[in-house]
Every structure is written in C-alpha cells, then in structure tokens.
Amino acid sequence: MEWDKLWTLNKKIIDPVCPRHTAVIEERRLLLTLTNGPDKPFVRIIPRHKKYDGAGEKATTYTKRIWLEYADAECISVDEEVTLMDWGNAIVKEIIKDQDGNITQLVGVLHLEGSVKTTKLKLTWLAETNELVNLSLVEFDYLITKKKLEEGEDFLDALNPCTKKEIAAIGDSNMHNLKQGEILQLERKGYYRCDVPFTRPSKPVVLFAIPDGRQQSVMK
Numbered sequence: 001m002e003w004d005k006l007w008t009l010n011k012k013i014i015d016p017v018c019p020r021h022t023a024v025i026e027e028r029r030l031l032l033t034l035t036n037g038p039d040k041p042f043v044r045i046i047p048r049h050k051k052y053d054g055a056g057e058k059a060t061t062y063t064k065r066i067w068l069e070y071a072d073a074e075c076i077s078v079d080e081e082v083t084l085m086d087w088g089n090a091i092v093k094e095i096i097k098d099q100d101g102n103i104t105q106l107v108g109v110l111h112l113e114g115s116v117k118t119t120k121l122k123l124t125w126l127a128e129t130n131e132l133v134n135l136s137l138v139e140f141d142y143l144i145t146k147k148k149l150e151e152g153e154d155f156l157d158a159l160n161p162c163t164k165k166e167i168a169a170i171g172d173s174n175m176h177n178l179k180q181g182e183i184l185q186l187e188r189k190g191y192y193r194c195d196v197p198f199t200r201p202s203k204p205v206v207l208f209a210i211p212d213g214r215q216q217s218v219m220k
Helices: 003-012 173-177
Strands: 021-026 029-036 042-047 057-062 065-068 081-084 087-098 102-111 133-140 164-171 184-187 190-196 205-210
Touching: 003 205, 029 087, 057 173, 065 164, 133 173
Parallel strands: 029 102, 133 205
Antiparallel strands: 021 164, 029 065, 042 057, 081 087, 087 102, 133 164, 184 190, 190 205
C-alpha cells in the first residue's frame, strides 16, 4: 500500500475529532483595518470543532485591526466582498501598496449581513493582540524523490536534498494550552501534531505537519 493511502485513512480518523485553530504565516503578513470594526476588542467563546463537542471551546478575539497572510491579500480586489472565517463578511475598500507594488495594508468595512455563500474568498485571520503565539511549522518530506527505484539504480542518485522544512507563523492565543502530542487542524493549512508546547514567548510552539494524502504543502 502506498503512503498516500495510509495518510488518507489516518485523516478519516483524526478529522472528525481534532480541534481547529488558526495560524497566519509570519513572512510579509499585513493588517486589514476595518473602519467600522469594534472600537474595543471583545472575545467570543466558540467550539474548537463545530461538529464535535468533545474538542472543547476556544476564545476568539475580535478587533478593528486583523492580520492576514500576504498570499491571501494578493487575491483580493478593491470593493471585493470576502468572508472572515468565524466572523462574517467584509468589503475591502482600499489596497495600499509601496513604490515597488507590494501590498502593505488593506482597509475595509465589516458587512456582517452579507452571505458567506456569495463570496469567493474565505480567509483565516488573527486579531492584532499581544496574546498571539509564535509557531514553527515543520514539514518532513520523503527521503528519496521517486516512488520506485529502477533495478540497479543507486538510491544515492535519488536522495531528496531537502527532507525538512520549517516556516515561522503566528497562532491564536488558545495555542498556549496545547499539550505535547496533541493533534489539531490549522484552518486552510492541514493537520499537525504538537511536538514542543508553549513554555515562554521567545520560544515558538513546534508543530509537525501530518500529511493527509492529497494536500499541497503550505511551504511551497
């Protein structure tokens, strides 16, 4: 049996029960300012898994300024309505760029009466707070670059030059409480196992990626 089939079976076991969390890639992350957003941050308690009560609850903070990933910002057009997951819709009114054409900031308005069924983009986001958790997302790749070696072929010729990738990210404040070995899903990124839990702000929480048999790497 190929590895992908085993990973697919594994996904069927963990997906119905593992809690959901949110992370934003650190590199080039930028702020979306919601001009009609809450003047004072507020917190809602929501399920860690919408279909499995056993996963418990988490606290989600809502603010006027929220972090988005640069890759998501590149997909947004002026006056486009997008869905902010676990919040509602917003309309992006302004996309600010520097002299080199790089996006530096977004400005928009909440449109919570909008329908999530009509939006093309469903975005993960994090409130701009001091409670976010530093993360190191680690992904392991195969030792060789081919599924099958030909007869007589030297495996040294097929060695993968990069079998481990790490990327810095920030995660929601609830990830302070992750335990070593706990399995979770990062929304729109995939499944992970907590290898090193939170100890202090300067040391990131280390999450090992769990393949699901089909998912594209967040590192690429």
